[in-house]
Amino acid sequence: MKLWGGRFDKAIDGAAHGFNASLPFDRRMADEDVSGSVAWARGLGRCGVLAEDEVSVLVDGMEQVRAELAEGRFAFLEGDEDIHTAVERRLGDIVGPVAGKLHTGRSRNDQVATDFRLWVMRACGRMDAAVADLQTALADSAEAHLHAPMPGYTHWQPAQAVTWGHWAMWHAWALERDRRRIATARTAASALPLGSAALAGSGFAVDRAWLAAELGFERVIANSMDAVSDRDFAVELLFAAAMTGMHLSRLSEQLILFANPSLGFVELDDAYSTGSSLMPQKKNPDMLELARGKAGRLVGNLVGLMTTLKGLPSTYDKDMQEDKEPVFDAVDTLAAALPVLTGLVETLRVREDRLIAALDPAMFATDVADRLVRAGVPFREAHGIVGRVVRAAEEQGVGIDALDAEALRAVDARLPAATEGAFDWAASLASRAAEGGTAPEALRAQLAAMREAIGSRQVGSYSSTGWAESP
């Protein structure tokens, strides 16, 4: 069924129909399409365009369609061009000619924008929850090993001692920013286009503020041309997803490096590992590698839609039909990756023995410098002194904690005092007590703040249907 055709002589070419058809993907918005149409029918009723009994018939019919869709009983037909067409066709089967009144004062341009925004709003709620679950797994891991010392890296070189708790919460905080972006994307989506018709505004006086409230939108879009043209909300979701993917790629990379036997900081549970078809000894972190790799896909989705939107001439151009697949793919990608990473972190075995074994006295070089500073040496001079200590130790082939007093004095007379107790990791950690530091009390405060952040979940106002709705 086509919703147009009066002026056409000839049917569309078969390949062209297939190229044009959006049903293979936009059927995922079936529930939202029904919701939008129900609200529209009621809105037409409220302003007198439809009679009360017409509204009832239409709404009942739509709810039957919704049930058929939800229960997998809905029969899509070959000629259905998109979900809107399919739903209206089926409505006609059920309620007869009155179905032809539903599209009054509406266009597919404002209809599809409404459906898609509702879908995005719902997806944002699910994404938020899935990210928060991973935050919880990280916070739990942090709490379980809050004060376990480990090397902190810059330039992938050991730098200073931190703790596992500090490390795990770092990543939880990065995810908190992703949740903010997801919430921002939801707010961007939460503006009603319905009532804008094709582009000029509806010719019927439907109350759009009422429609917005009915459908759970925060506000009404102020300009009808903008309403059918704006896809910023979709790009914002893709941006939020790509940034989440970028963060997951960094978390995953680090766990992959930690799982290499030369460090051995973590052991993955068998349930989140795979083996090799050739090498029997292998235990591979495939989940982490996939999560890292999918950052590329998510960036690709973002770029794709931005490039598509660039330079479009009209209000609605058909190019914009390319908005849905990247969004669906991005949401599906995170819906697959996040729970797996959550499970992986929950079951991760953190080897505190290996973390401690990896601490090297040189990581405490800054502590020695800080002690010299406390003894009145300007930092730059202290930095230079400790640099010479490092070189002296390297020349002797020992750790910097193994130089005797004489060797230290040969570098600087103040060193024996300054190195006394400086290689004690507990003292080093305790000294980083400024807000945000890795000292025990700073960490406890941080953990409490993280728990509170996790608690304030975004609540999707629209629907409670599951994340991975059946396509």
Place this chain on the structure above:
Amino acid sequence: MKLWGGRFDKAIDGAAHGFNASLPFDRRMADEDVSGSVAWARGLGRCGVLAEDEVSVLVDGMEQVRAELAEGRFAFLEGDEDIHTAVERRLGDIVGPVAGKLHTGRSRNDQVATDFRLWVMRACGRMDAAVADLQTALADSAEAHLHAPMPGYTHWQPAQAVTWGHWAMWHAWALERDRRRIATARTAASALPLGSAALAGSGFAVDRAWLAAELGFERVIANSMDAVSDRDFAVELLFAAAMTGMHLSRLSEQLILFANPSLGFVELDDAYSTGSSLMPQKKNPDMLELARGKAGRLVGNLVGLMTTLKGLPSTYDKDMQEDKEPVFDAVDTLAAALPVLTGLVETLRVREDRLIAALDPAMFATDVADRLVRAGVPFREAHGIVGRVVRAAEEQGVGIDALDAEALRAVDARLPAATEGAFDWAASLASRAAEGGTAPEALRAQLAAMREAIGSRQVGSYSSTGWAESP
């Protein structure tokens, strides 16, 4: 001057120094670097690490450095690796060995993050103002031709009549979303990293909340590893810029099409046009084309940094030095494009005569259908009837307003009544009176809302220095 070296035997290779050096671009953050160091010196004084007189000497010295930089008297030296090194070196020239105390408890990792965030915050304020100026030009153009009828397009085909005011405000509303994103990027930047040192937190008890307030940050970053690692704020600025660029590309594309003589809706002022080196008759919309084209560059900047950040293993990896150039380029690109587009819109001659001449009776087909609906015909049936009218008119080679009553009746008996007065654009526009529609009163409300939105400018809390600071 290098800020390291005690443990090194050999100087850095010349090409490697050049590859590594960030001074050619990070000198743009000179003022922010000084501000950060002044605050840090005061912070060290407040917690007793520096004596009051040391703080005074350092602050006075820094202010002298700032003045030299501002006045172009600062002499960068060959060996200066980055702006931090250059500034600290010069400080040493001025105040002597006490300069060596400034870097106490600080690392370039938290220092550069602080500088860059301050720069981004300032840039966001400037971007907001420049976007708002373009909104004003669009709103002024809208107001000047608020009710001038013109064709509205979907699929780059004439669809329905709208007005120039409606068209211009569409684009102003799209820019409003860009301003929201710019504000979001500013908020993302407005979190203090200083006091995180290299990654583990500072070993000195500097009051970070005080530092944040002093420097104009809204909050303190909660985790020191996150503080030196997070570049989300830079990516957010690039995203906001790329979306702005995307909107400018659509606005520009449309004006380019409008300026083609076959439409001739607008004439560009000579001051915003160029000619051809070969074809004497040409008047080219180069400014619009460049603005359209630069959308690509802005997407490229965004993708570049996201790809760079993907999969980084440590807290600070040197890869992150690649964060600044795309941000500077994005800000410069918009700083160049926005005022030119603003001037172009301000001086644009809108040809109302050409807009009206382009109205085609077929654009009112929906109005005929709506009239049939009001007469009780279901919309789907009305749509089909009017489709046949269009075909009949095409077969006769006339406009749909030129069919006589007989021809209309041949299609459907209700048509003569329904078409009576339907081709009057004023009536058509007036009928689109729902919120957001193109009817006069809806437009006046929209214009008022737009003026209010423009009025609430983001006020940068940090500095009043000009947008295009001298590099």
Place this chain on the structure above:
Amino acid sequence: MKLWGGRFDKAIDGAAHGFNASLPFDRRMADEDVSGSVAWARGLGRCGVLAEDEVSVLVDGMEQVRAELAEGRFAFLEGDEDIHTAVERRLGDIVGPVAGKLHTGRSRNDQVATDFRLWVMRACGRMDAAVADLQTALADSAEAHLHAPMPGYTHWQPAQAVTWGHWAMWHAWALERDRRRIATARTAASALPLGSAALAGSGFAVDRAWLAAELGFERVIANSMDAVSDRDFAVELLFAAAMTGMHLSRLSEQLILFANPSLGFVELDDAYSTGSSLMPQKKNPDMLELARGKAGRLVGNLVGLMTTLKGLPSTYDKDMQEDKEPVFDAVDTLAAALPVLTGLVETLRVREDRLIAALDPAMFATDVADRLVRAGVPFREAHGIVGRVVRAAEEQGVGIDALDAEALRAVDARLPAATEGAFDWAASLASRAAEGGTAPEALRAQLAAMREAIGSRQVGSYSSTGWAESP
């Protein structure tokens, strides 16, 4: 079935299995997987690792598997992790324990690379043919209207007269470069990884040159680590596809603009147009818009894989499993778009009357300047003179061909002679007779060269199976 597990205690988590599984997409390489395994079995036989009868049993079993796959009778099982696992499992069902000998000296790392390269080589052949079909449609259109004059545009402003033939062949030449890139991608793919095992090379002396010839590869990959790690060929295909998409976007944009009634240069056949659900008069170029929009998707696929590959640490990392979906999507996208565009161009009605009507005398300004040059006026001076003519005509509100001799002489005394006959489009076209110009004889030469280019199609050496293989 998993091909690993001896060392594992616990089954993989269900969600992790789903996240890890590539079967939903890599089943498209089923035929290639069988071909690779058949060749491998024969190779193992040739070097004595398998007995002749074992080879026969394996090959017969594999051919049965191939038939089941081709005929849709192959039953994939829940636990099948990827196509390799599924095929080997089914082989075991058919031939018993000897199936366990097939994977000798091989790894999935070299196996999947072999399969994927074969698939890409085949796809390149299909892409080449589809692009050549569109070239043919363009060349046919060019030939049908070879000398039909039309405005040529720069800056979307009328510049000089060209012909439809010239315009259509422009796009055919751009596509010729796409075919070259597709051929380059095929060459990149045509290197054999099989025999590299996991990364170190096979421990069995299989003759890799023989394998390459058997499977249709041009050469053997020289380094086994490179063999399992290299995905350049996939990125090259994505690049070739994205560039094709970019060219299609430009062709489509131009046809969309030509189809706008203000120009009306072309009319789309009903079979390649769509209508509006709201506006009965609309005839929309959806196919062209989709083709333009999909350029974004193709760029996204390219960027996605490049970002995924960036910074990978090992030879084979699981991230590389992300290589297939973008390639499949890019090939499918072009497989859908190209035939539709070909049909659209084949059925396009070119309105020569409208092309001619759009010629404006100002387009011949350069011809006047050229005539002044031939009369000895330096070009720069001539350009300035004609510029003043244009302005004089604008001031009088007439075309530049309508100025009388007096008005011309007022600008420059040499103008009356120079303008004599200068506004004749046939003469103008004829004067552009240098190679590549729009003059009739230049066009005929160009058309002949284009026909020859189209004729030399890339012949895929591997398989004749259809383009859109069933997934």
Place this chain on the structure above:
Amino acid sequence: MKLWGGRFDKAIDGAAHGFNASLPFDRRMADEDVSGSVAWARGLGRCGVLAEDEVSVLVDGMEQVRAELAEGRFAFLEGDEDIHTAVERRLGDIVGPVAGKLHTGRSRNDQVATDFRLWVMRACGRMDAAVADLQTALADSAEAHLHAPMPGYTHWQPAQAVTWGHWAMWHAWALERDRRRIATARTAASALPLGSAALAGSGFAVDRAWLAAELGFERVIANSMDAVSDRDFAVELLFAAAMTGMHLSRLSEQLILFANPSLGFVELDDAYSTGSSLMPQKKNPDMLELARGKAGRLVGNLVGLMTTLKGLPSTYDKDMQEDKEPVFDAVDTLAAALPVLTGLVETLRVREDRLIAALDPAMFATDVADRLVRAGVPFREAHGIVGRVVRAAEEQGVGIDALDAEALRAVDARLPAATEGAFDWAASLASRAAEGGTAPEALRAQLAAMREAIGSRQVGSYSSTGWAESP
């Protein structure tokens, strides 16, 4: 100076001039611009449009301009819009009014395309040489440690033993593909646009084949609209550069991981390392991190231009001015990165002792399985047996080479024989003797092939001027 203006009343706005001006970057093509103009003048002379003495005067004048440019004596003026304008203006200063004849039959559209192609061709020659230098450094490193055993990784887990020579040549082979792409980009550029004028072809019968030969182009572009519109060659260079960057990112990542003390496979020379401003012990691989990070920038440049080109409506649109900066930036980026990486590899200390120490008996698990296969056990069964050996060893907390015969027999009776000598790395390496494997004789063949590949450098036919020309 503007090359247009006769029809303009008003000067261009200052900001608009700045936005429009390309001189800040296109001055890098000054030498190419002169070369193109010299050839054009001669071409005009050959077909009689210019007199012989006019040609001489113009050519001499142009050579003087070239010298001024080369020696830094050329004075650019405020009003110079682009390099073409600046050069022609200066030519006029030198030779007087005859300079006004140079632009006869030419447009900036074909002129800039010619200049840019010449620049790209030259840059490709330089890029090829710089990549080949890095290949040489890798091959030298390979040769110096050709048979030094080291762990090979998949999934960043130790997989099988390979050699340093094999590892280093892997990366050299990847770079060989980059050289092929660079050569392809050069071929794409090597097509002459000159003689196409603005878009319709030149009105003067200049011999374009002669021009092409004179300027070093391989062929003439067949269609004048294509000639001014085609920027594929620029995108191809960006693609070749981005792929090179991707390979450098993988090489760099691996060296960064190898330099971490937990592996300690390599030590960077002080000349290619940096220190920390805070942590005196740090020796950081900044060069490698920057090289890894710049992969993002190169992808960004590619995406930017592709997005810019998408959907352009005309032949030449001003958007295309955005083609140069990403190309210059990409070439500069590689010109900076490649020599530094080359120097870094040349001075890299490969620690063979650490490589050997990192070999783990489990890496030879596949060898045990292969031995079982040679004893008649189907591979799948052998794989399972060895998997159980790995588990048994893990349970005992020993290496798989430390299980006694009894423990082995408990898993499978054939194991004691199969493990005999299986953990000898030399034997393991020697067994990977198939072409491309890591066995000594295979490596020697590979090294010879690599040396030959390096030897066949692309020779730029156009110019010998240095890579990093002064901007």
